[in-house]
Amino acid sequence: MKVSDAISGAVFLLLAAAVFWFTKDFRHMPGQNYGASFFPRTIATCMAGLGLLLVIRGLRSGGPWAVPFDWLRSPRHVANFALVVAVLVLYILFSDWLGFPIAGFAALLVLLLWLRGPAHWLQALVVSAVCVVGMQAFFGEVLRVPLPWGLLQSVAW
Amino acid sequence: METFLTALPLVFDPYVLMVIVLSGLFGLFMGAIPGLSATMATALLVPVTFFMAPVPALAAIVTATAMAIFAGDLPGALLRIPGTPASAAYTDEAFALTRKGKAELALGTGLAAAVIGGLFGSAVLMFTAPMLAQVAKNFSSVEYFWLACLGLTCAAFISGSDPVKGAISLLLGLLIATIGLDPMSGQARFTFGSVELMGGISFIPAMIGMFALAEVLRAVTATTPPPEVPQVAIGNVFRGLGGVLSRYRKNLMRGSLIGAAVGALPGAGSDIAAWISYAVSKKFSREPEKFGTGHVEGLVDAGASNNAALGGTWVPALVFGIPGDSITAIVIGVLYLKGMNPGPTVFLQQPELIYAIFITFILANILLLPLGFMAIKTSKQLLRIHRMVLMPVILLFCMVGTFAINNTVFGIGILLVLGLIAYLMEEHGFPIAPAILGLVLGPLLEDSFMTTMIKNDGNPLGFFERPIAAVLGLVTIAIWFSAFRTRRKRAPA
Numbered sequence: 001m002k003v004s005d006a007i008s009g010a011v012f013l014l015l016a017a018a019v020f021w022f023t024k025d026f027r028h029m030p031g032q033n034y035g036a037s038f039f040p041r042t043i044a045t046c047m048a049g050l051g052l053l054l055v056i057r058g059l060r061s062g063g064p065w066a067v068p069f070d071w072l073r074s075p076r077h078v079a080n081f082a083l084v085v086a087v088l089v090l091y092i093l094f095s096d097w098l099g100f101p102i103a104g105f106a107a108l109l110v111l112l113l114w115l116r117g118p119a120h121w122l123q124a125l126v127v128s129a130v131c132v133v134g135m136q137a138f139f140g141e142v143l144r145v146p147l148p149w150g151l152l153q154s155v156a157w
Numbered sequence: 158m159e160t161f162l163t164a165l166p167l168v169f170d171p172y173v174l175m176v177i178v179l180s181g182l183f184g185l186f187m188g189a190i191p192g193l194s195a196t197m198a199t200a201l202l203v204p205v206t207f208f209m210a211p212v213p214a215l216a217a218i219v220t221a222t223a224m225a226i227f228a229g230d231l232p233g234a235l236l237r238i239p240g241t242p243a244s245a246a247y248t249d250e251a252f253a254l255t256r257k258g259k260a261e262l263a264l265g266t267g268l269a270a271a272v273i274g275g276l277f278g279s280a281v282l283m284f285t286a287p288m289l290a291q292v293a294k295n296f297s298s299v300e301y302f303w304l305a306c307l308g309l310t311c312a313a314f315i316s317g318s319d320p321v322k323g324a325i326s327l328l329l330g331l332l333i334a335t336i337g338l339d340p341m342s343g344q345a346r347f348t349f350g351s352v353e354l355m356g357g358i359s360f361i362p363a364m365i366g367m368f369a370l371a372e373v374l375r376a377v378t379a380t381t382p383p384p385e386v387p388q389v390a391i392g393n394v395f396r397g398l399g400g401v402l403s404r405y406r407k408n409l410m411r412g413s414l415i416g417a418a419v420g421a422l423p424g425a426g427s428d429i430a431a432w433i434s435y436a437v438s439k440k441f442s443r444e445p446e447k448f449g450t451g452h453v454e455g456l457v458d459a460g461a462s463n464n465a466a467l468g469g470t471w472v473p474a475l476v477f478g479i480p481g482d483s484i485t486a487i488v489i490g491v492l493y494l495k496g497m498n499p500g501p502t503v504f505l506q507q508p509e510l511i512y513a514i515f516i517t518f519i520l521a522n523i524l525l526l527p528l529g530f531m532a533i534k535t536s537k538q539l540l541r542i543h544r545m546v547l548m549p550v551i552l553l554f555c556m557v558g559t560f561a562i563n564n565t566v567f568g569i570g571i572l573l574v575l576g577l578i579a580y581l582m583e584e585h586g587f588p589i590a591p592a593i594l595g596l597v598l599g600p601l602l603e604d605s606f607m608t609t610m611i612k613n614d615g616n617p618l619g620f621f622e623r624p625i626a627a628v629l630g631l632v633t634i635a636i637w638f639s640a641f642r643t644r645r646k647r648a649p650a
Contacts, residue, residue, distance in 0.1 A: 036344035047328045071378040080377035111549035143208045145561040
């Protein structure tokens with residue numbers, strides 16, 4: 001949803017207010033009358049000013065409050081967007097348990113099958129397998145990143 | 158000279174040379190694919206360079222960006238889509254040449270101009286950076302505060318069409334930088350009880366999210382189908398090139414000069430350099446009427462300019478720690494990670510590393526000639542790779558690269574959240590580069606701000622007491638006012 005400048009300005013105004021709220025209990029530095037809250041509050045003040053400017057500008061220009069993004073009208077594209085976000089969330093939740101080879105392969109395969117189309121299933125399988133093995137070898141072996149093996153711990157190289 | 162000689166073996170080491178060649182190929186690939194920019198190439202390289210020594214790490218970034226800026230010309234000439242924003246200024250011109258059956262002339266000119274411009278930019282970097290470092294030695298926290306402000310101000314006002322939105326983006330970056338433990342008082346800020354947030358928002362996941370994930374989201378929601386690759390034959394790239402280069406040698410120099418100078422300005426990089434050079438070229442051309450119809454003159458200027466700007470942007474980055482554009486914002490983050498805190502002291506303490514960067518710049522631009530030639534020859538195959546195959550692979554690479562930094566999936570969470578924020582911001586006309594600059598420079602800005610405040614017992618006039626600081630401060634404030642005033646005049650209220 002593309003919102004008007006008035007609404008996006010209001011969002012930043014709210015954010016600035018939140019900064020003031022969450023810094024209210026910060027202690028001052030000993031012997032000074034300012035502390036850890038000073039810098040964030042200075043930024044928030046500037047942000048509030050600019051947010052207000054956006055609100056005024058948005059109200060004056062008088063356009064619609066919100067226009068949906070073009071792609072929101074196409075269920076296919078909405079699903080594309082949701083799938084990318086879902087893959088990231090699921091990977092965060094389960095990659096430790098599943099391990100990188102399984103989670104990475106599944107993530108890539110699902111994305112390829114959906115985005116490129118199931119007709120290209122062979123390409124999807126090959127690309128997923130090559131990428132996961134390649135990344136495991138490069139990050140796991142060459143760069144020594146402890147990518148989790150998860151369920152495949154017993155066959156870890 | 159002695160430092161130069163000690164720096165040579167640092168670069169001419171088999172491992173470093175291998176890194177240079179591989180990152181060069183990576184940069185060409187990233188630049189050639191529309192939607193993948195030089196900035197994104199840098200963002201994706203950072204998790205890999207994280208594990209390298211400073212010289213190969215920086216060499217990888219220098220080479221990849223130099224290659225990517227040139228490779229952006231390929232889809233520009235063949236598909237009329239700039240591969241990176243730096244090629245946008247002359248895409249129509251290059252495509253018009255292709256339609257006349259002169260694709261090889263457009264690409265050959267672009268390549269030759271890029272190599273010459275890049276070498277010129279490298280020379281400017283080599284000569285001006287050490288000199289400026291001498292001047293910067295006398296700077297104190299006040300000057301650094303104002304320099305950071307000036308850099309951020311330029312970034313906010315130049316990078317987008319709307320200074321208000323640019324400034325908000327910048328402030329958001331600064332605000333994100335305050336998350337975590339306050340270094341002065343030890344106070345936890347905006348951590349909401351999360352132990353992982355105490356350490357602050359790591360710059361690498363944030364940057365990958367904002368530059369790469371946002372781009373992936375844009376690609377999967379693009380409703381216009383990708384254009385077909387035209388069946389043009391690319392003949393001898395070097396035919397007729399000698400004539401073009403000697404006829405337009407002044408343009409080469411002018412483009413390079415403008416590029417290096419624009420690049421050195423904080424906030425402006427290759428994209429803006431190319432636009433300015435193209436406009437200047439047209440203005441001073443003897444045949445301005447030919448511009449836009451497939452005339453090679455503007456390509457010479459702008460093609461040299463965007464690669465020359467690359468060297469220029471490193472000048473303020475190395476000397477003051479003030480990024481010239483979004484690529485050097487990432488570079489500054491990398492320099493800090495490598496313990497080479499940018500600023501004049503690095504020129505005194507680790508001059509051999511600085512000279513190694515200079516040598517890499519020259520090497521990368523020389524290497525651009527054979528690699529760029531190869532890229533032109535394979536460009537049709539490159540452009541045929543389906544975007545929907547590429548995006549999932551990039552996404553997985555982002556996830557693994559982010560994980561590699563702290564070995565937790567928490568970083569992937571940051572990647573996701575900031576990627577979504579960046580996507581929404583860009584869709585609403587808020588530029589992203591200022592936010593990244595804010596995130597990188599936030600700690601320096603706060604530190605120099607608080608130090609100056611404490612030194613002057615909380616008196617804000619302390620920011621203007623030293624002469625250089627006063628000048629920098631007044632210039633910065635003048636830019637703030639002029640930016641908002643011109644905007645108000647322009648906007649029909």
